[in-house]
Every structure is written in structure tokens, then in C-alpha cells.
Amino acid sequence: MSINILEFEKPIAEVAEKIEALQLAASDNPELLPQIDKLKSEQATLTKKIYSKLSTWQKVQVARHPNRPHTLDFIERIFDEFEELHGDRQFADDASLVGGIAKLEGMPVMIIGHEKGRDTEEKVKRNFGMPQPEGYRKAKRLMQLAEQFDMPVITFIDTAGAYPGVEGEERGQSEAIARNLAVMSSLKSKILVVVTGEGGSGGALALGVGDHVAILEYGTYSVASPEACASIVWRESDKAPEAAEAMKVGASDLKKIGIVDEIIVEPIGGAHQDYDTISANIKSSLLKNLAELSKFSQEELLQRRYQRLLKIGA
Amino acid sequence: MNWLTRLIPSIGSNRDSESSKSKVPDGLWNNCPACEAILYQPELEKSLFVCPKCDHHLRIGARTRMSIFFDGGSFQELATKITTKDILKFKDTKSYSQRIKEAVSSTGEEEAIVIGKGKLEGAEIVAAAFEFRYMGGSMGGAVGTKFVQGVDAAIEHKTPLICFSTSGGARMQESMVSLMQMAKTSAALEKLKESKLPYISVMIDPIYGGVSASIAMLGDINIAEPKALVGFAGRRVIEQTVRVDLPEGFQKSEFLLEHGAIDMIVHRRDLRAKVSSILSKLYPTQ
Numbered sequence: 001m002s003i004n005i006l007e008f009e010k011p012i013a014e015v016a017e018k019i020e021a022l023q024l025a026a027s028d029n030p031e032l033l034p035q036i037d038k039l040k041s042e043q044a045t046l047t048k049k050i051y052s053k054l055s056t057w058q059k060v061q062v063a064r065h066p067n068r069p070h071t072l073d074f075i076e077r078i079f080d081e082f083e084e085l086h087g088d089r090q091f092a093d094d095a096s097l098v099g100g101i102a103k104l105e106g107m108p109v110m111i112i113g114h115e116k117g118r119d120t121e122e123k124v125k126r127n128f129g130m131p132q133p134e135g136y137r138k139a140k141r142l143m144q145l146a147e148q149f150d151m152p153v154i155t156f157i158d159t160a161g162a163y164p165g166v167e168g169e170e171r172g173q174s175e176a177i178a179r180n181l182a183v184m185s186s187l188k189s190k191i192l193v194v195v196t197g198e199g200g201s202g203g204a205l206a207l208g209v210g211d212h213v214a215i216l217e218y219g220t221y222s223v224a225s226p227e228a229c230a231s232i233v234w235r236e237s238d239k240a241p242e243a244a245e246a247m248k249v250g251a252s253d254l255k256k257i258g259i260v261d262e263i264i265v266e267p268i269g270g271a272h273q274d275y276d277t278i279s280a281n282i283k284s285s286l287l288k289n290l291a292e293l294s295k296f297s298q299e300e301l302l303q304r305r306y307q308r309l310l311k312i313g314a
Numbered sequence: 315m316n317w318l319t320r321l322i323p324s325i326g327s328n329r330d331s332e333s334s335k336s337k338v339p340d341g342l343w344n345n346c347p348a349c350e351a352i353l354y355q356p357e358l359e360k361s362l363f364v365c366p367k368c369d370h371h372l373r374i375g376a377r378t379r380m381s382i383f384f385d386g387g388s389f390q391e392l393a394t395k396i397t398t399k400d401i402l403k404f405k406d407t408k409s410y411s412q413r414i415k416e417a418v419s420s421t422g423e424e425e426a427i428v429i430g431k432g433k434l435e436g437a438e439i440v441a442a443a444f445e446f447r448y449m450g451g452s453m454g455g456a457v458g459t460k461f462v463q464g465v466d467a468a469i470e471h472k473t474p475l476i477c478f479s480t481s482g483g484a485r486m487q488e489s490m491v492s493l494m495q496m497a498k499t500s501a502a503l504e505k506l507k508e509s510k511l512p513y514i515s516v517m518i519d520p521i522y523g524g525v526s527a528s529i530a531m532l533g534d535i536n537i538a539e540p541k542a543l544v545g546f547a548g549r550r551v552i553e554q555t556v557r558v559d560l561p562e563g564f565q566k567s568e569f570l571l572e573h574g575a576i577d578m579i580v581h582r583r584d585l586r587a588k589v590s591s592i593l594s595k596l597y598p599t600q
Contacts, residue, residue, distance in 0.1 A: 233407075
């Protein structure tokens with residue numbers, strides 16, 4: 001069994017293993033085919049059952065799933081002609097945050113997102129998706145470029161948080177995040193935000209101010225990671241499941257509270273089961289909302305964006 | 315100790331001039347939290363709560379801050395009667411609503427920020443001051459809303475805005491509602507900028523997380539009191555993540571100045587004159 005299987009996914013994986021074994025045997029024994037079909041339907045029912053009642057903590061694990069699609073997976077499936085753009089023009093290029101121009105059904109757009117990386121080597125290169133200040137400054141540069149050329153900005157959020165380190169503090173992590181919040185709040189381009197995995201703290205919000213905020217069904221978004229919240233409030237980091245529950249990090253709660261506008265449905269068993277389907281769902285959300293936002297003048301758009309923020313916690 | 319002082323042990327509440335239990339019994343006497351010199355309260359008030367022996371800037375509450383900054387008697391409070399909402403019905407070892415009740419009764423403040431208008435050397439200003447004793451000066455929905463009303467007042471009266479930040483960051487108990495206050499307050503500051511009104515951020519020990527990464531760092535002019543700790547991530551979090559010893563003076567005002575994050579470090583006794591001098595150049599029309 002793959003190590004990339006969560007504890008509660010194990011019963012599903014066991015059925016999948018049986019199916020695989022039967023399929024190998026089926027080429028010589030066609031009478032096995034009906035049994036395979038039966039197991040497949042059993043697998044589907046089981047997946048649906050398990051995923052329909054995930055606890056908040058289990059959703060956190062799905063959001064962090066090692067096989068979960070990342071920004072570059074989405075870019076490949078949703079957009080055409082992606083040209084990655086690098087660097088903040090001041091210090092470095094931060095690979096934990098990717099960005100560039102592309103076309104969405106022929107329309108030029110700017111894409112910016114956290115990228116956690118896939119294999120170990122890439123994860124290290126991308127610092128596990130935790131940006132330094134130069135990552136946020138690259139994002140700011142690309143947003144301003146989008147404004148200059150009148151392109152919508154699409155952001156994908158998936159980070160445990162901004163990287164906490166000595167160098168980040170020296171180079172102004174706080175300022176970099178704060179500046180993005182200010183810039184995004186008054187950027188003249190439309191901004192669509194999609195929380196695809198983990199939305200962790202200020203490092204997530206630094207890409208999160210927009211005209212429409214969507215979250216994937218098993219995405220999470222919170223002021224701090226459940227572990228950090230547990231150690232700050234409970235003073236025990238193993239209270240993370242309780243902290244996740246208390247902070248209401250899941251998509252449906254966030255929609256109720258008015259933090260997100262839309263929940264994008266994931267394939268049964270989570271986005272990691274089917275990259276193409278989740279990408280198609282995100283794409284149709286982007287197209288629908290871009291069309292919707294086109295009804296507003298630039299001034300109305302900025303007014304709406306500000307009012308959206310003012311309502312939260314008022 | 316509250317959650318913040320546990321997170322950042324070096325800024326423990328024993329440094330808080332107003333809540334410290336002095337080793338000296340009489341209320342008129344205090345110990346300097348830095349050099350332990352015995353301080354006579356009336357003298358301390360005269361020195362604006364700066365230790366005359368070692369120059370340590372003691373913590374002071376939001377109202378004390380306002381009263382020593384504004385011209386005598388000119389402070390008028392704004393943005394009152396904004397109450398805290400327990401939107402998440404958050405409960406850890408204690409319920410959030412209980413924590414709010416306790417914070418209100420121990421500080422006498424309705425929330426962790428005080429807003430007001432008044433005069434500085436005769437010029438009209440609006441100011442905001444965080445109250446660190448109220449849940450570590452943490453920012454939730456009510457703090458964000460009060461701050462925005464402060465910005466609105468500055469725009470309405472065409473005055474500069476000054477904010478004295480001291481805060482552990484976004485308030486855990488409101489989770490995403492708290493986090494979004496970073497965006498809300500930063501967006502409001504953009505409105506101030508569009509109105510061409512100056513915003514002076516004064517950083518007071520300590521500022522971390524969500525307040526550092528919004529209100530505190532967005533000043534047109536960033537000023538810090540001497541030796542204030544200001545950063546994004548807490549020292550303990552960094553030590554645990556990178557497993558290195560932090561450099562001497564890490565995240566202190568002097569470190570921030572050296573790395574280009576702030577314009578200047580200003581002694582508390584010079585703050586009025588300094589801010590007034592800056593405003594007379596940035597906003598001479600008054």
C-alpha cells in the first residue's frame with residue numbers, strides 16, 4: 001500500500017488493491033470481470049460514505065494530502081500558453097510562489113500561486129510552499145504588471161504559511177505581506193482567489209484579497225495552522241484536531257461566516273483522485289465569475305472589493 | 315501569563331509597568347523590569363514611564379499613551395460602543411466570551427484598541443493606540459472595525475493618522491474573521507493614502523504576526539521606540555523551525571533600522587516633537 005494514503009482512506013485502498021489484483025488475473029480469466037465491477041461499485045460507495053462525514057481534522061489532512069494537485073498541476077490543465085515569470089527584481093526568485101501569464105479560453109490572465117512541489121528534491125527547492133519576502137514581492141510585481149496590461153489576476157492559495165526564519169525577518173516578511181494586502185485592495189485588475197489546499201495565516205492572505213474568493217471542497221483556511229493555534233491557545237500542540245474544529249477551518253463553515261463566496265466541488269474521494277475533474281470544475285468557476293465581474297465598472301469593482309472586507313467582523 | 319507571553323517569553327508580563335507586582339510593597343514604588351532599579355511612581359510619571367537609570371521604556375496602557383501624546387486635555391475618544399462578537403463560538407480551556415468578559419473587567423476597555431482625535435502641538439490629528447493588556451493587544455473584528463473608523467475620521471476631518479501598535483497579532487479565537495482584519499485595515503489605509511493624508515506608524519514593544527504584517531508596517535513613516543521587539547514570526551517559532559541561535563538584538567528596533575524596515579528610533583520623551591516636525595513637512599497645510 002502506498003505511503004501516500006491517509007489512515008481513513010485505508011479501507012478504500014484495500015478494495016483498490018483487490019481490484020488491481022483481479023484486473024491482472026482477468027486477462028486470462030474473463031469470468032472475473034463481473035467481480036471487478038462489483039468491487040468497483042463497492043469502492044465508490046465506500047469512498048462516498050467515508051468522504052461524506054469527514055471530521056474537520058480529516059479535511060485538514062486531505063487539504064495537505066501528499067498527492068493533492070498543486071498550482072502547477074492546475075495551470076497545466078486549466079490554461080494555455082503559460083509563460084512563467086521569475087523574480088522580484090530586488091533580491092531573488094522564490095520558487096515557493098510561482099506566477100506568469102497565460103490564456104484562459106483565449107483571454108490573457110495573470111496567474112500567481114503557492115507551489116509546494118512534488119518529490120523531495122522539488123519540495124526542498126520550493127521550500128514546501130512557504131514563501132520568503134521575495135516571493136510576496138514577486139507576486140506584487142506580477143499583480144502590478146497585470147494592472148498595467150489590464151489583465152485579470154487569478155491566485156491559487158496553498159501554503160502552511162509564510163516561512164518563519166531569520167533571513168525572512170531581515171528582509172521584511174511583515175512588510176512584504178502587508179504591502180500585498182494594500183496593493184491588492186486597490187489593484188485595478190479583477191482578482192479571483194481560489195484556496196486550493198491549505199490556507200495558512202498571513203502567508204496565505206497575502207494572495208487572498210480579491211473580488212471573488214472560492215475554496216475547494218476540502219480546502220482549509222485559518223488564522224494559524226491548527227498545530228500553532230493549539231500550542232498558543234491550549235498550550236499543547238497535540239490539540240490540533242480540537243483547534244481545527246474550533247477555528248472552523250473547513251469550506252462550509254467559511255462560507256457561512258462570509259469568508260469565501262463559493263465552494264468548488266471536488267471529485268468523490270478528493271481532488272487527488274482526479275486532477276482533470278477538479279481542474280475542469282475550477283475552470284468553469286473562473287469563467288463564470290470573470291463574466292459576472294465584467295458587469296461592473298472598475299470603480300464599482302473596487303468599491304465592492306472594499307465593502308466585502310468591511311463587512312467581515314463589523 | 316497570557317498566551318502571548320508564553321509564546322514570546324522574553325516579553326513576559328513582568329515588564330508591564332501597570333500590572334507588575336512590585337517587590338516593593340507600597341503602590342508608590344516600582345521596579346524597573348530591565349535593571350530592577352527601584353522607581354518612585356511620581357518620578358516615573360514625569361519621565362513618561364522611562365526608567366531614569368537605564369532608559370528602559372516601560373509598557374504603558376493605551377489611555378496613558380494618548381494622554382502623554384496629545385496636547386493636554388484635547389483627547390476626545392472616537393469609535394466607541396463597538397462590541398466584540400464571538401462569531402465562531404470559540405472555546406478552548408475557557409470560552410472566548412468568558413475571556414472577553416475578563417479582559418474588559420481587568421482593563422476597563424471595551425476592546426484592545428482606543429481611537430481618538432485631538433491636537434498635537436496645536437494641529438488636529440487622529441490617533442489609535444493598542445491596549446496590550448487586553449488579550450495581548452490581539453486584533454479581531456472589533457479592533458479592525460474601530461481602526462477603520464479611525465481612518466474614516468482622519469479622512470473626514472482631513473487630519474493625519476498616527477497609530478501606536480503593540481500586539482501579539484491576529485486573535486486566534488476569531489480565526490478567519492481576525493485574519494481578514496489585516497486586509498480590512500490595510501485596505502482602509504489605502505483610502506487614507508488616496509486622500510493624501512499622512513499615516514505615521516509608531517511601533518511599541520512588542521508587535522508580532524497579523525498586526526506587524528498590516529497596520530504596523532504600512533506607515534508612510536515608520537517609527538519605533540528603542541529596543542521594541544517587532545517581527546512577523548515569534549522568536550520561539552523561528553528557533554524551532556530553523557534550529558539556529560538567533561543573532562544578538564534580533565527583531566529589536568535597532569535591528570529593524572539596520573535592515574531598512576523603519577525610518578527612525580525615537581525616545582518616548584522626544585516623540586511628540588518628532589512626529590510634529592514630520593507632519594509639519596508632510597502635511598503643512600494646517
